[in-house]
Amino acid sequence: MNLFSLWRRRGSAPVARERLQILLSYERSARGESNLLSILRGDILAAVSKHLTIDQDNIVMRMDRDATLSTLEIEIVIPHAEMKLAAS
């Protein structure tokens, strides 16, 4: 075990929290419970996928929710090859 793995272990609860928030917002909307965050997420991804092929590995999604506000963060990595393709 090195220092890095110690640090990673410290980080496992936040990872769990984030994975749950993304998963549950998706599952709740699948059950018909309206959830603005997952609707937004779906629409944004649909808009982006019109212009380039979305590879799951190139997307980082974060959702967070507390008492007063929610955040949705979508990070899409666009390889230069894709940009040329989209422009042509």
Place this chain on the structure above:
Amino acid sequence: MAKVVVITSGKGGVGKTTSTAALGAALAQAGKKVAVIDFDVGLRNLDLVMGAERRVVFDLINVVQGVAKLPQALIRDKRLETLWLLPASQTKDKDALTEAGVAGVIKEMRGKFDWILCDSPAGIERGAQLAMRFADAAVIVTNPEVSSVRDSDRIIGLLDSKTQKAEKGERIEKHILITRYDPNRALRGEMLSIDDVLEILSTPLLGIVPESEEVLRASNVGSPVTLSNPASPPARAYADAASRLTGENVPMAIHSERRRFFGKLFGRAA
């Protein structure tokens, strides 16, 4: 008129049966008249955890089918005069439990007890839905772990749609009971914190039961932990949770061995 509470979780092994026994005993210790019902047909265990396994003669399905009358099937706890157990059937077909049958039993029991705790089977199938069907309130037992939290979310969805209260457009009272909590691991960021779980599930907290050897020891000897070792951290956590269930305002505390040790020291010094 009794208040009917379902103890549920979706996921198995998180502590539903332990919690039903402990909360039931804690309520009875506070002087309430309590019945605990095992809904886990085919896999009954509440009798074992409560140390009544050798006294089972009739069960819930016998009562539903009219083979036995309710007073014949109810087992009175040997330690607590006001605590009763209605065991599940161990052998019969799961389909023998009908909605109308359960409705009849609960209706009859409502007039006889202050509290009726329904120990739900794991899963989200018929048995779990029947256990929650007539509940006024729900205790959702959750471990601070991803699969348990996900399943609790699913169960919350069911409580809000499949219970009789929900169908009538009323709100079913929901509480999260966090079990197997390790405050040190949560502090180190290795375990979901209480706040994480509550925020994700957006449901109020009933209590925090710390991970403890006492829980296994209690089930080994067939005694609810609030009876086998009332001073232990899990017993105090369950007693607090039971008080909150009755509407008392008990400040939330994470009971730990260490605090108990210091408490003892101070207690002696005083």
